Amino acid sequence: MTTPDTPQTVYAVEPWCVREQELHLDRLAQSESVFALSNGHIGLRGNLEEGEPHGLPGSYLNSFYELRPLPHAEAGYGYPESGQTAINVTNGKLIRLLVDDEPFDVRYGRLNHHERKLDLRAGTLTRDVEWRSPADDTVRVTSTRLVSLTHRAIAAICYEVEAVEGPVRIVVQSELVANESLPDLGKDPRVAAALGHPLVGEEHVSNGRRVVLVHRTKHSGLRMGAGMSHEIDAPGRLSVEAESFPDVGRVTVATRLEPGQKLRIVKYLAYGWSSQRSRPALHDQVVAALADARLTGWEGLLEQQRAFLDDFWAGADVEVDGDPEVQQAVRFGLFHILQAGVRAERRMIPAKGLTGPGYDGHTFWDTETFVLPVLTYTHASAAADALAWRHMTLPLAVERARQLGLQGAAFPWRTIRGQECSGYWPAGTAAFHINADIADAVARYLDATEDREFEREIGLELLVETARLWRGLGHHDVHGGFRIDGVTGPDEYSAVADNNVYTNLMAQRNLRAAADVAMRNPDEATRLGVSTEEAASWRDAAAAMLIPFDERLGVHPQSENFTNHARWDFAATKPDQYPMLLNFPYFELYRKQVVKQADLVLAMHLRGDAFTDEEKERNFAYYEAINVRDSSLSAQTQAVIAAEVGQLDLAHDYLGETALMDLHDLARNTRDGLHIASLAGAWSALVAGFGGMRAGDGCLAFAPRLPGGISRLSFRLRYRGRRMCVTVSSDRALYELHEGDPLRIRHHGEEHELGEEALDLPVPATPSRPRPVQPAGREPAPRRTDPAGRRMRAGPRGSL
Amino acid sequence: MTTPDTPQTVYAVEPWCVREQELHLDRLAQSESVFALSNGHIGLRGNLEEGEPHGLPGSYLNSFYELRPLPHAEAGYGYPESGQTAINVTNGKLIRLLVDDEPFDVRYGRLNHHERKLDLRAGTLTRDVEWRSPADDTVRVTSTRLVSLTHRAIAAICYEVEAVEGPVRIVVQSELVANESLPDLGKDPRVAAALGHPLVGEEHVSNGRRVVLVHRTKHSGLRMGAGMSHEIDAPGRLSVEAESFPDVGRVTVATRLEPGQKLRIVKYLAYGWSSQRSRPALHDQVVAALADARLTGWEGLLEQQRAFLDDFWAGADVEVDGDPEVQQAVRFGLFHILQAGVRAERRMIPAKGLTGPGYDGHTFWDTETFVLPVLTYTHASAAADALAWRHMTLPLAVERARQLGLQGAAFPWRTIRGQECSGYWPAGTAAFHINADIADAVARYLDATEDREFEREIGLELLVETARLWRGLGHHDVHGGFRIDGVTGPDEYSAVADNNVYTNLMAQRNLRAAADVAMRNPDEATRLGVSTEEAASWRDAAAAMLIPFDERLGVHPQSENFTNHARWDFAATKPDQYPMLLNFPYFELYRKQVVKQADLVLAMHLRGDAFTDEEKERNFAYYEAINVRDSSLSAQTQAVIAAEVGQLDLAHDYLGETALMDLHDLARNTRDGLHIASLAGAWSALVAGFGGMRAGDGCLAFAPRLPGGISRLSFRLRYRGRRMCVTVSSDRALYELHEGDPLRIRHHGEEHELGEEALDLPVPATPSRPRPVQPAGREPAPRRTDPAGRRMRAGPRGSL
16 A cells, blocks of 8 residues: 555645646646545546546446455354445536547547646646647537535536537537446455446436436345436537437437537436435436426535535634645535535445445444544534434344443444444444544534534434443442443544543443433433333443552553553554555554554543643553554644644644645545545644633633744634634634624633624744654654745555 | 253163163254264264165264364454364265165164164174064164274174064175265355265275265365275175175175174274375275284274273273262263274364364364363373374464464364464453463473373473463563453453453463473473563563452452443343353353353462462452353362362252263254363362362372262372372261372372372361352252162253
8 A cells, every 4th residue: 555656635725716727647646636625425536537547437326236255254143234335326527528429538648738637625626628639620518517415316417518619510428327347346246246337227218418327236125316407509500419328318419519609518416325215216307306406406506505505614614824734625625525425315425425335335333433523613503413323223223232232322334324334343333432533523522512402402302322332331340440441442543442541431431421411311311211210320420430549650551551551563564564564463452552543532522631742752652652653643733742742843743744644545445435534634633632621511622822834824614503703823722703793712721701892812932852652653744844935745645 | 042841861870881772863953962982993883774764964083174164254364264174984884784675764663772882992883773663573783882992993883783583684785985965064165065965976886895984174285095895794695795885885795684683793893094105005995904904803803902902991990889960971081082082193172072063073172171180190091192183283372372463372262173263352362372282281291200201202292382472462461460461261251351350370380380391301492582582571571470359359250340230130031042152142152241151269279379278268268159061161160169169069060961962862953063172171170179189299189078979089190100099988088099009189288298108197177168159040950869779960051
């Protein structure tokens, strides 16, 4: 995965867009992920309209998946035998072009001009190409694509061809194609069989300029419809034909253009899927969505898209002066997070959003822990929807807990529809912390919104069932301590250990939150069978929770006994042996002191109240030295705590790593989809890191401090009906309330009331301390300034 | 696996044979395992000659296997991708019979008489049947089968048909059949494809009364030849025809018998296989073996078989008065252990011997730990051969260690040819104790034989490379203790824990033995690169070895922290939830105090020197209470230590469990092959348990004591060129030296010299102590006497 060459960004550094000015065929798959458009329901990779060349064709519908066998060399009780994999659905992006019979293909002829631009305010991907065909005809092709943030079922493309020199005959074929062939389906013939040709045609209808295809999956029993309709403008005579086949729908437009003349086609796309609805119902739903799209019209869709985003940015924007790469990256991240979650609507938010096939399209704990905080303070309804999806799957989690012999609910480590799909239990089933992470996201959302209806209908039950899990999973030892043995924390270079500090602290919060919310909603709690005795037993377990501490070293061991283990021999580890999990057996990784991501440091972020300042500093330095950051989730947490303990330049370096993960393809796998949680990390590193933002108990706390490389940071938040803005410079912090009632805030530990009048407060100086060291060769790339005053790019890293 | 009905033995209880007097079609597969014949090179299940009905057809050649994919739902570094599976080779046992055109099939017509007998002194399986065909013809069929213990490549069957009433036309078809269809090849289509039809025909030749078939495997590149030739005697006219096809060889004999007349056919079978030798060479080898067999003749083979066994029993027999079931079982076990190992000749001894397809035909640590001790003291050359096989595979073990990033050698957890075939690393790769178990078997063999050539050529290098593994696997903690973290001990209901006491103690012995043997062989050690510094570092690590102890409870935790874990809720565990690994996730089993077999108790057997008497007693009682014995390896160790701590009746109960594992089908899976290590346990429970035999440092120690249910125990041993016999009654022990120089022995701690004169010594009284308790429902079946004075059979158990 790691290759020796230095990653290069191919995108211009601009504050509000991501622009590519040259087509790099070898980076096509990466750019398809970066330029992916989605609304959380539909996801379209940034494939070229003409289909080829491509890195990886990809069109996705949230939670539309096929089942595939999960083989086990040695089976075990409770192992899932079948997994869920998101599949590439009917591709509606295709618009093929023939210029005087010559297919428009950028690999042939000559590309006089190429530009693609993802506009973060417009919510569009535009492309502007001038191409000279091998027969020396020159055309200009411009396209603008959007997946509507306001119309869940709709995407649209405005496609224009202009004759630049002589007159040309133009044929445009706008298509729907199902069962595209995909590169690399892996070695297992059964998996390839399940996923190679996943859709079975049920219906195909063409009608004028509209085509609808309906398909179903073979095993998972899901049905989908895809439809397209067209508005076509041409100066001259026009021939339009529509045809359909089981896996292909095609509208063919032929015309002749004189120099300067344009053919303009607006292609409306509609998608729908269901596990319940009949073929005719689904067909009609798609046709209706197309009608709605045409009624709104292309301009209408564009306007609504921009208006929606304007509103979003008003409550969510982050401004970073001094580091333009990070400025671009944090907005790019926020945009993709919004895309991933905004219209997911009670379906999951996958680790890659709907931008690629990575991780089989599954959702993991990262959504609750890293993505939902961003949404909670910027677009809270999307966070509520994601948690409502968890609630919908609660019966499956309860069933899974029963299968495992446990109480309460055991949410899946990885899933699309709610069933556990993990094929390796030590890093799957045993990672029970996901249940506390869900509970934490519930508590955070409740604190941020005071949404009592959500609390009653969704939050309470999630908290209660996860608290029950913890109460049964742990036990009291002879000294009365509450132990949680044999579980796996977030760090995947350890597994199945006793009293993982992160897990125990998060379980403690889970147990307390359940008791608190049950007390606040006595009737609903009673309906869920919660007695005062049960709630008391949660509080008791939380109070007795065992948190191991190594007195000799003055640090918390990640799990009991961890600090007695041999330290990994980093000096003997070669650069090409990272990421380590591809080069060392789990056996060696688990038994030594080396971490993929420091869950102890994450515990210090999420449960900062459980650590003294001195412990934070010592723990941070200790885990810095053994953290190889083979996880793309690692850098953001290191950034947040580095900032908290005053290591501001180091925090800035980590901010760069998390923010540029995909724009610089740092993990070398952006081709498979974006790292949504890592992108969320740019926001976290800025807001929770340099802003020092922490929430809970109805009071927002800040402890802003900037590194030398950032001269000004300004971020907007939504909290309990307020909209506020925090602007930090090297020595002052300005708090402004843009909307809502006055609010108590804390600034570096001191409480203030923030009302109509802005608060302008001094930032205390940061005491200088030695910079902690990382394993040799695993230092983050420095965000220093080169002689020309530009930021240097982050260095190469192999991570997952 | 557990079924509610009570297991029943279908075999008569006799001291020197296992006899079946009724054919139980529903237990056919079990009897095929019980009646399997083998010499360690060839193994023939006790299938009926006529092929059908069968439970599971089975003919095996040691180490003749096919490769098959090992699929992983989530792959990891160092996971084996391909496994080895012993395959059913060309079946030469087949002799089909037609009586007046009616196929002899016990499912039709009427079986007037049926008897099969495994004769443990003759080394033969005989069958005596009288059958009335549906057409009312009656014939008597007798067959005697042997797999020669003296001619490695040869098996033979003497088959007689006698007309009982009217005259009959008899046709006998003696066959070789390759690629028999097998029931149940599992769910994975790739595995079924690899194993369903594993042999590719290369040559088939028929010549008179002889047929030879040569085949090769598709993937593993092995070639085998099977041949048969015949001696035929008949009173009347005879027609004999031979024919061959790629997968079938057939000699058809037709004759007519008057009442009282017999047709007698001696079928000689020869097998050979090689990964190197050419088709013609292998063909010739088989033909030569057939010639040798015919020269020796049927009577000659029978005589040699008996003579070989007479010699074996003279140095190995165990007599048990008072418990006839155990008497039969211990001889049955010794016979099958001899069969499994005697002519393995530098190939492995599989967990099931060559009696069935269980565990894919793999060998595990049980061979070194449970089977080799028996062979070491009864037929030491077979133990030497088995260890020489390990030595042959040492380059693979060194390569595996390198792959895992370790020093020295890492022997495979399960294998046929030496490559790791385990598909689940926490209970495979991580179970590094197998390396110490091999070293322990080397040390035991060296102590028992003083075989200096073996020591120089094989033993030293095995000890050195395993010691190097341990030195690198462990590390010193800040207090100077030597820790071995994150490994799995023999108990499979725990995994990947720190400082497993069994592992650490066995590694300690391994390190010391390597240093000692290196010192004794300085030139050879130097050639292996062993410096005095390296040997000193082994001794230092051994001296500093950390052995956790729970001061509060006064017991050794199985691994560090084990006694802090929650105790399993046995009261809530239902009888049909055993074996637990089929009903609970590893996750739950690993994190709680419940053991499949008590490796701490095994440590007290093999490293008794490391425990005080009080610790032994307390530890035994502690682990009794959490040991569910879901492993068929468990009972024998419990028996040995129960006897040592004076729990003699309990030891007797456990003796019954281990001894009757297969004769009573206690684990309900004898159909897949015998539990060779469990059968070895009968010997261990008697000799090491009630005899109290321990060895090491050239002195044999005994501490004999009998339970109430055994009135007399007598066992023979070979040790350092001596042959001796120990006979124990309730209050005396008689030591006799049958052969060899005088020898120092210990009797209950006191040293004596045993010379020509027998020693008759008193057995001290056993102090009475309360009987330890087992988990509810997991008590061993009592070996008590029923009112008629017969032993009650052991109760039902589900174990693996």
